[in-house]
Amino acid sequence: MPTVRDITFNLLRRLGLTTIVGNPGSTEETFLQNFPDDFQYILALHESCVVAIADGIAQGLKTPVLVNVHTNAGLGNAMGNIITSYLSKSPLIITAGQQTRSMLLCEPFLANVQAETLPRPWVKWSYEPKRPQDVPGAFMRAYATAVQQPTGPVFLSLPMDDWDQTMDDIDVFRTTSTCIAPDPCRVAEFAEAINRSARPAVVYGGDVARGNAWKEGIAFAEKLGAPVWQGPLSERISFPQDHPLFAGTLPPAIGPLGNALHGHDLLLVVGAPVFRYYPWVPGEYLPSGARLLHITDDPYEAAKAVVGDSLISDSGLALVELSKHIRRRDGTTTYVKAGKQDRGQSSIHDFPSPMTARQLFALLSECIPEEYIVVSESPSNMAEFSQTKIGRITKPDSYYMTASGGLGWGMPAAVGLALAEKRTGKNRPVIVIVGDGSFQFSPQSIWTAVQLDLHVIYVVLKNEQYGILKAFASQERLENVPGLDIPGIDIVSLGKGYGAKTCRAETSDRIRECFSGALSERGVTVIEVPIGKNILKHQ
Template sequence: MPLVREVTFDLLRRLGLTTVVGNPGSTEETFLKDFPSDFTYVLALQETNVVAIADGLAQGLKKPVLVNVHTGAGLGNAMGAMLSAFLNKTPLIITAGQQTRQMLLAEPFLTNFEPTLLPRPYVKWSYEPARPQDVPGAFMRAYAMAMQQPTGPVFLSLPLDDWDQEMADVDVLRGVSTRVAPDPARIADFAARISASENPVLVYGGDLARSEAWDAGIALAEKLRVPVWLAPFTENVPFPQTHPLYAGTLPPAIGPLGKALAGHDLIVVVGAPVFRYYPWVPGEYLPAGAKLLQVTDDAFDAAKSVAGDSLVGDSGLALEALLPLVRARTGNPAREPYLRREPAADILKDAREPLTAEQVFAVLSERVPEDYVLVNESPSNMGELAQTRLGTIAKPDSWYMMASGALGWGMPAAVGLALAEQRTGRNRPVIAVIGDGSFQYALQSVWTAVQHGLHMVFLVLRNGEYGILKSFAMLEKTPGVPGLDLPGLDIVSLGKGYGAASWRAATVADIRDGFAKALGEKGVSVIEIPIDTAIHTLLSAG
C-alpha cells in the first residue's frame, strides 16, 4: 500500500502545488524527507518572510502557494504576515508540523497545544486531520477553501508521524468553482439606480484586480463618464492612474472621505470594503443626499459596511452584467486632472542634500522602465510617490501594498512577486520603495532574493525616523512620544551582509546613475537614499 506522503504529493502535483515556501523545523522534516525533484523549495530565513514571500508569489502567479512553517513556534512568528495575507485575500495553504501523535496527550516540547485555534482569525479554515489517512483529503479541502471567494489563507496542522503511514490509494481530487455570480435581480436594481443617478461616482478596490476586471472597470467608467477613486488602503491598483477619469485615492478617515465625495448623489463601490478607516477624524459617512451601492465578493464585508446596499458576487462578473444595463452618459466630469506633475527640472531646481522625497521620486522617474512591478512600504511619503511617474500605474498587476498596515510585508512580498516574474517569464523588474524603519522588519528576505537570482531594486528612503508616526503625533496632538527616531542604522552594510549589491546615493547624479545601474545589472540591489526629515500633515478634518 502507498504511504500518506506518496498519495499527498501526487495530489499536490495534480493541483499544481509544486512550490513550497518554508523554513524547516524538526516537526517538518518528515514531510520534507526525500523531497521530490519536480517540486521547488524556497527557503526563507524567518517565518514572516516565509508567508509574505508566498503571498507575493501567489498574487503574481494568480494561484495558491504551499507554505510550511515550524509547529506553534514558527506559526507564531508568521502571524503578522498571515494577517496581511488574510486581508489581501491571498490563497495560501499554510502548513505546520505537529508533534508525534503517540506523545500528544502529554504535550511534549514543541507541541502546538491548540493547533486549530492559534492561526485564527486570520485563516478561512483551520484543521488537524483526525487520522493520518485523512491528510490528502484535508489538502483537497484546504485547496477548495483557499480558492473559493473570498479567497484567502487556510491552515493545516500535520503530525510528523503521519507521513510514513500506509493508506489506500484513494483519489480525492475534485473540481471546485472559484467565482460567485451576482444575483441577476440585484444587478438589475443596481443598474436602474445607477442609470437614474444625476451625478454618480465609482470607487474601485482590490477585488477587481483579483478578478482580472481591469478592462471591465475601464469600460464601465467610460460608459458612465464619471470619476474613479481608489478605495482607502487598496492592496492592488485595479484602474489605470493615467486615465483621464482617475480621481486619486480616497482618504482613510470618515470626515475627509465624505468631503472628497461631496456633490455626488450615488457612490458605487466595487471590490472594496466600505470603508477602511484610520485614523479617527469625525464627520458624516456619506455626503448629504448621497446613497451608496457596494459590490463585494465577501459576505462579511457586505454585512459590516457602515452605509449603503450591498451585492455579494465576483467583481468582474458584476461589471460584465452591469455594463449592458446602465445608461450611457455624455460629457466629462467637472474636475481638475488628478496628476499635475511639475517638470523634473522645476522640482529639482535649487535641490540641496538631503533631497525631499518628492525630489528623489522625480529623479527616479527619469529612469523608470516601461514595464515594472512596484511595491510600496514607505508610509510617510506615499502621497509624493503617487504624483510621480514611478508611482503612477498604467498596466494591470503592477502595484502592490498590504491591506493590513502591518510593516514587514513589503520586502518579502516583493521577493515573491519577483519569483513570479521569473517563473512566468515576464521578467519585469520589481522595484520596492521601502522606508528605513520598514526595512528592519524583514530584511532577511534580501538573502532569498539573492539566492534565486531575482531582478529586484530595493529603494530604501533613509530619514532616520518613523516619519508616519510623527505625522500621526501631529494629528493626534501627542507631543513627546518616545521611540520615533532611528539613529545608527547602516542600510548598506545590512544589504551587503545578505549578498545584495548595496550602496548609498545622496546626490541627484548618484541616484540617477545608481538606479540605472540597478535596473541594468538584473540582480538584487539595495540603494540607501537619504531624504529630509520634514513631517507632513497626515489628514485634515472633513
C-alpha cells in the same frame, strides 16, 4: 500499500502545488525528507518572510501557493503576514508540523497546543486531521476553501509521524468553481438606481485587480461617464491613474472621505471595503442625500459595511452584467486630481542633499522603464509618491502594498513577485520603495532574492525615524512620544551582508547612476538614500 506521503504528494502535483515556501523545523522534516525532484523548495530565513514571499508568488501568478512553517513557534512568527495575506485575499495553503500523535496528550516540547485556534480568525479554515489517513483529504478541502471567493489563506496542522503511515490508494482530487456570479434581480435593482442618479461616482478596490477586471472597470466607467476613485488604503490599484476619469484616492477617515464625495448622489463601490478608516476623524459617512451601492465577493465585508446596499459577486462579472443595463452618458469629463502631480516624462532636476522624498521620486521617475512593478512600504511618503510619475500607476498588476498596515510584508512580497515575473518571462523589475524603519522588519528576504537570482531593487529612504508615527503624533497633538527615532543603522552594510549589490546615494547624479545601473544590470540591489527629516501632515 502507499503511504500518506505518497498519496499527498501525488495530490499536490495534480493541484499544481509543486512550489513550497518554507523555513524548516524538526517537526517538518518528516514531510520534507526525500524531497521530490519535480518540486521546488524556496527557503526564507524567517517565517514572516516565508508567508509574504508566498503571498507575492500567489498574487503574481494568480495561483495558490503551499507554505510550510515550524509548529507553534514558527506559526507565531508568521502571524503578522498571515493577517496581511488574509486581507489581500491571497490563496495560501499554510502548513505547520505537529508533534508525534502518541505524545500529544502530555503536550510535549514543540507541541502546537490547540493548533487550530492559533491562526484564527485570520485564515478561512483551520484544521488538524483526526487520522493520518485524513491528511490527503484535508489538503483537498484546504485547496478548495482557499480558491473559492473570497479567496484567502487556510491552515493545516500535520503531526510529524503521519507521513509514513499506510493507507488505501484513494483519489481525493476534485474541482470547484472559483467565481461568484451576481444575482440578476439585484443587478437590475442596482442598474435602475444608477440610471436614476444625476451625478454618480465609482470607487474601485483591490478585488478588481485581483479578478483580472482592469479592462472591465475601464469600460464600465467610460460608459457611465463617472469619476473613478481609488478606495482608501487600497493594497492594489485597479484603474489607470492617467485616465481622464480618475479622480484620485479617497482619504481614509470618515469626515474627509465624506467631504471628498460631496456633490454625488450615488456611489458605486466595487471590490473594496466600505471603507478602510484610519485615523479617527468624525463626520458624515456619505454626502447628504447620497446612496451607496456595494459590490463585493465577501459576505463578511458586506455585512460589516456601515452604510450601503450590497451585492455579493465577483467584481468583473458584476461590472459586465451591470454594463448591459446602464445607459450610456454622453461625453466624459476630466476630473481635477487633488494635489499637484508631475505629468509625463519628468524633466532633469538637481536637488540639494538631503532631499525630500518627493524630490527623490522625481529623480527615480527620470529613469523608470516602460514596464515595472512597485511595492510600496514607506507609509510617511505615500502622498508624495503618488504625485510623481513613478507612483502614477497606469497598467494592471504593477502596484502592491500591505493590506493590513503591518510592516515587514513589502520586502519579502517583492521577492515572490519577482519570482513570478521570472517564471512568466515578463521579467519586469520589482522596485521596492521602503523606509528605513520598515526595512528592519524583514531584511532577511534580501538573501532569498539573491539566492534565486531575481531582479529586485530596494530603494531605502533613510530619515532615521518612524516618520508616519511622528506625523500621527503631530496630527493628534501628542507630545513626548518615545521610540520614534532610529539612528545609527547602516543600510548598505545590511544589504551587503545578505549578498546584494549596494550603494549609498546622496546626490542627484549618484541616485541616477545607482538606480539606472540597478535597472540595467539586473540582480538584487539595495540603494540607501538619506532624505530630510521634515514631517508632512498625514493624509
